[in-house]
Amino acid sequence: MWILLDVLEVLFFSIDMRNPEEHDINRNIAYLKKEQWFQDLLNDSANQRVVTRNKQVRKVIGRMNPDKMHRAVYHDRQQTKITHTILKNTG
Numbered sequence: 001m002w003i004l005l006d007v008l009e010v011l012f013f014s015i016d017m018r019n020p021e022e023h024d025i026n027r028n029i030a031y032l033k034k035e036q037w038f039q040d041l042l043n044d045s046a047n048q049r050v051v052t053r054n055k056q057v058r059k060v061i062g063r064m065n066p067d068k069m070h071r072a073v074y075h076d077r078q079q080t081k082i083t084h085t086i087l088k089n090t091g
Helices: 002-016 022-032 036-042 045-053 055-063 072-089
Strands: none
Touching: 022 055, 036 045, 036 072, 045 055, 045 072, 055 072
């Protein structure tokens, strides 16, 4: 019984570890600022406010893997996901 509880505890904490840390979010934002489509989004002050303050948007950005952004499919998927999340939370 105790072993089962230990396993559940490990699983619970590993799920919580999926939340990105602030330095991951800031690193990914710095990476995204090099992308023209992200710069275009940030030109709108409402979008910029959402990127800096909204937890859901920051979580999506923080979970992105910049090492995979050179892959066209991954890049397009992340661009769509980030753009959709920003626009959904604006307004």
